[in-house]
Amino acid sequence: MQNAILAGLFGGITCSVVGVFVVTMHLSFIGVCIAHAAFAGALLGLWLGFNPLVGALVFSLASAAIIGPVADRGELNPDTSIGIIFSLMLGLAFLFMGLMPGARTEALNLFWGSILTVTRRDLIFLAAVTGVILGLVILFYKEVQAVICHRQVALAVGIPATAVFYGLLFGTGVTITASLQSIGGLLIYSLIINPAAAAYQLTYSLKRMLLLAMAFGVISCWVGLSASYLLDIPSGAAIVITSAVIFGLATAFSPKRRVKGWKQVPLAG
């Protein structure tokens, strides 16, 4: 359980941080695509007998490297091209799973995640990725802020906007890989989007958004874990449902939805 709590802490933080980039830049579909690529890579590893995390890392980084230029160059509509890569990854995932001999318990664990059985090695990898992602965001905060809020402007003033953009995509790939074992390929995407989307409803400050998203991510993991323990339900699903509830509450109470400075004027006569 101690490992699970720590995995929730690190996974909640790192997924939410990359989620802030994905949500602010309106790249949700790219996130889904990278998550499924990581999943397909991990399944390939399981099938061929090498470390699934290596497969997940290679596939997620490769998909980020393909999606970036495709989205940028506009040779195809980005939605179309990312949709094709997404469906290809899903197809590969099912193919590798179908080719796998014997029981597929481990493969199904990658689907739903198994935070309660996360190993020490996975935890160290997740902690290291969290440290690197947080360190890079602190170090390059102003460049990241400029690119996620005003990418074209950042490019026009001489900031290496394309390099920062690719860095963000690769960061998303690495985060998904590191969290795959604990959260699961199908559920991880919700943990990336929901806490960040909830924070997006509550503040106009990027720093505050990052802090809120991290808090929501960790709360989702810990509340989900507790619910899973107490109610004997799957932990990954409980985490994702908690994060969705937080998003619902944030949207309902969002100050961005309030109409300010308007009063109904009574009709004369």
Place this chain on the structure above:
Amino acid sequence: MDNTLIKIQDAVVSYREDIALQGVSLEVKRGEFIGIIGPNGAGKTTLLTVINGLGKLVHGQVWVLGSRLSGRNSSNLRKRIGYVAQVENIDPRLPISVRETVMVGCYSHLGLFHRPTRAHWKTVDEVLEMVGIAHLAQRPIGHLSGGEYQKAAIARALVQQPEIFLLDEPTASLDPQAQREILSLIQLIHREYHMTTLFVTHDLRTLPPICQRLILMKEGKIWQQGSPESMLREEVLSQLYGVPISVAIEIARSEQVVI
């Protein structure tokens, strides 16, 4: 390169099947204010992107600020070039304030690993005051009107302390009052800082009277160029736009051109 700040030689730019610029050559002297006009699709915006290195040349060469533009140095040269595009649709929930948006102009000079100092924030506040939106400094950038947004964009370009100022349809989609304010501001900035300025517009009513030279573009080529007095003639403009155009007030005698 004597007093020449920008030199374009036989530039060709192509977007797949479409050729956006067809062998354009141009020289711009330091401190000049140039208006670039022409119908939609004439290559005006592409010409600006060739100058700041964002447009990819298929053929030709470009020298900017004494250096030949290449893939390697374009990012560094862009730090010395202010660029203001037309009003864009922006997410009203974007988590960045007007003050932070303007600060992005300083980032290019700060370099990696350096954070803005109090002096940088002071510069930002002074420029916001100058363009007349100091009272909006803390407002989210997505909450500004079109005119206010363009003032913030101009402020961001100014804190960059550019030597070249590229304005790409900065008054497009603005109401007449906002257009007038932006034009006054652009002229004030030119009188104050004498920056080499290229102003693109397809709407002749928004051409600043301060223009010293007019470049008329058509079908990816520089069709004609000369003084505003020689270019803003009914027969020239009617040929350029392909429709009869009448000039109501002569630019030579007026503060404003109404066409």
